[in-house]
Amino acid sequence: MLDSWIYCIKNKGMELYGWCIMSSDIHMIIGSHGEKLENIMRDMKRHTSVQLKEAISRHPHESR
Numbered sequence: 001m002l003d004s005w006i007y008c009i010k011n012k013g014m015e016l017y018g019w020c021i022m023s024s025d026i027h028m029i030i031g032s033h034g035e036k037l038e039n040i041m042r043d044m045k046r047h048t049s050v051q052l053k054e055a056i057s058r059h060p061h062e063s064r
Contacts, residue, residue, distance in 0.1 A: 001026065004048050012040050 001021060005028075008014035013034015020027045032040060 001048060004044050004051070007047075008040055008044055012043070014040050 005014070005016055005019075009016060013032050015031040015033060016028065017031065018027075018029040030037065030040075034040075
């Protein structure tokens, strides 16, 4: 998740004001001085979902 945020900050103009990562939930307060927020979120969700699926397949005992 953090790598995805860093990429979006450096390459897409995302501004991250606050965040909270829990085992089954993530909250973010963001803005943008680059791309539209909906484009940033779409790309971040796409990338993150692939990464999460891979992590789940590598750790099948994890239930969350």
